[in-house]
Amino acid sequence: MTKARIKDMFETLNHSDDKAFIAYIMAGDGGLDQLPKQIKTLEDAGVDLIEIGIPFSDPAADGPVIQEAGIRALEQDTSLKDILHKLKEIKHDIHVPYVLMTYYNPVFHYGLERFAIDSAEANVSGVIVPDVPLEEEDELKHALKNTEIAIIRLATLTTTDDRLEKIAEDAEGFIYAVTVNGITGSKSGYSQEVFDNLKRIKSKSRVPVCAGFGIASAEAAAALGASCDGVIVGSKIVSYFHNNESEKIKALIPRKTAQHAK
């Protein structure tokens, strides 16, 4: 029961009054054979959930760091098919839940039914599809309805209250709260508006809410994490892996550094 895995993860954290730290990696960046090692590194660093990015030729919602990682992965001929195959192969060695973050076209082209079957076999717990908003979700939802794969929805600063209610209504897994008006890796300070917005989303949601986009330090993670159930860090982790600095990942995770200080 994979949907339950995300739920269990948050419940366990909740018991110890802790927040989730979610890491994004681009599958195939550095070669798909690196994926098991990358996942292991994240688990060892204390990551609670892993977002596995699927490279796409036209990543309109991504900033430069993830765009470039995607290009590197595509240069290595990384495909959704190979990624699912690899995950299926190593699923018993992975101890945290993982979700796929992908643009819609690779999935659509793969075939929705086949995607549902293969992802379920690969123990995928959820999918985040940034270019499938509520309006266009039916097709994917229908394909995944007999699986335990959650469709993780996004909410943003500009999402109206009415719409937020619709997003929250039958949300699965967690809600991905986008903390900037922008693309992944965008840099900006977090204004009061961001914290207010997280609280707004939190107040409407029955599932946990995690903040992402532009989070690049333990301080930012801790600050945002205080207003919701977890944070998602992408670009920073992608750069660390790319620059062979994966040992620095641990320092991005607030609770781990806190525990270390004790």
Added chain:
Amino acid sequence: MTKTYDFPNETGKYGEFGGTYVAESLITTLEELKTAYKKAKEDPEFQREFDYLMKEYVGRENPLYYAERLSEKLGGAKIYLKREDLNHTGAHKINNAIGQGLLTKYMGKTKVIAETGAGQHGVATATIAALLGLECKVFMGSKDAARQELNVFRMELLGAEVIKVDQGTATLKDAVNEAMRYWVQHMEDTHYVIGSALGPHPFPEIVRDFQSIISHEAKAQILSKEGRLPNKVVACIGGGSNAIGMFYNFIEDKDVELIGVEAAGEGIDTSKVAAAINKGSVGIAHGAKMHMLQDENGQLQGTHSISAGLDYPGIGPEHSHLFNTKRASYEYANDQEALEAFVELSKTEGIIPALESSHAIAYVMKIAPELPKNDIIVVSLSGRGDKDVEIVKAELEGRNND
């Protein structure tokens, strides 16, 4: 007459195509655009302003010109050219740019951004930005910028900032991505003037409506000149804005055959093409479900055409629908044929067509000789070829030396 064709539907779908496949961050802005456009469409003041600028600034209506010498030389059907090349700025792009420029002001925004391939839409947007006092940034693939240097300068001269895009294949599709990325960070004061009948709802509808002035005029003109509708209406297709504009008012006239001409690049059997319907399959990119060129893993493919304006891997969703329902057919012409048409129209009629439009002319040159003399073909001459003269010179010299 009852209207039988009524697309898009409420959710922006043309049959199974179109839609709103965008990041959640853009939804509120697209909703705002939808509401504003609906209001503007019914606002006589907005329409008056649009009509005024079309007449006084663009120079409409432009002629539906009977290409007598070309028709006679080909020895078949009568060929009429819808002279979008005579518009201010030299192409059909200005129709949409003015419409969306007015819409920008209508929404109280002060800045516009645009993507451009050949540079025509960039120039059109820079022009209307100057006209309407809007700040303008144009995103252009660095490869396109290199082959359309003069248009880059033209845009800068008009006061726009040209942002060269190195990402991906450094062509039109990447310029669209980068414009989207910029827009999502600056939606509050900025409108994205999409240049073709592409992108998320309501863009394909907005662009079509502003471009439909082409067929609105052409239909009245052919009725007045010939007393009947044409047998065929032909237009070149990249993203498909001049084609949808040329088709739109003929869609319900079932006897009028609608033909889009895609770019077959180095040959339809090679991989160096930009023919989304002839060589592609259904996918989702740039906000809509449409036909596009993609590989076996759903990655968009690089395209090739001698014409930068057709060098785009997708096709507007309404065209996908017209194709699927067999209301329109989609043919192709390759680089070589387009070049020949470019030269032919120049020599026979004294009209230098854009390389984009040359694809439509090339197709017409193929079919006209086989058709009866009383058949009528209306072809959209979407732009003028001044911008392409240098490329054509180099190509002709290169080919002669081969």
